[in-house]
Amino acid sequence: MNTTDTLKQFYLAMMDRYGPQGWWPAGSPFEMIVGAMLTQNTAWVNVEKALLRLKAADALTARAIDAMPIERLAELIRPAGYFNVKARRLKNLVRWMVDAYDGDVERMKAAQPASMRRQLLDVNGVGPETADSMMLYALGHPRFVVDAYTYRIAVRHGLICPPTEYDDLQAVFEDHLPSDAAMFNEYHALLVRVGKEHCKPHARCEGCPLEKFPHDAEAR
DNA sequence: TTCCAGGTCA
């Protein structure tokens, strides 16, 4: 089976088992941008706690965060972990948003996607995964988000051999699937589900939607 | 109570 068919079969098998994951989360695009920063190395449940605290403080706008003392911001996002690092990074991000786009996500959506990704990567604290999460989930651009789950699943199923760079793994998906933001969104969400429930550091293949495809639970 | 999971930067 070629890569295109393999990726399609993976998608169908996961969708058949789990159904749509209902990401395109509620909340504003700006909330998604903040969430993308806060979820670095962090479970989403903890990110939600931090987002709720920001919301309660009426601080879910670029301008509000830009104007806030960094100590206050760190305290608000404490549940998301790495709060000092993330407060600094969030500050960098909103500073750039206010400077370059008047703090307006709609203006960011109107920018050329390739240029936007480069600008995001230029913000200290935004790496490739965070940039692509923002591109896909906040701005609606078809970028395939690669994370630790994606990497583990791809290695164990022989899609890539370690070490593989972020961009190379991303290309495996983007070059073999139609460029569709809604599908990329769903695909990533399904991979995360598989990663959490089965494709953990110590694989639990029993009952995995991808169990029927060739795999090696040892491979990392 | 310890262990673990997990992006980015210097």
Added chain:
DNA sequence: TGACCCGGAA
């Protein structure tokens, strides 16, 4: 290659 950190699982 280590530093940054929480909350939930073991």
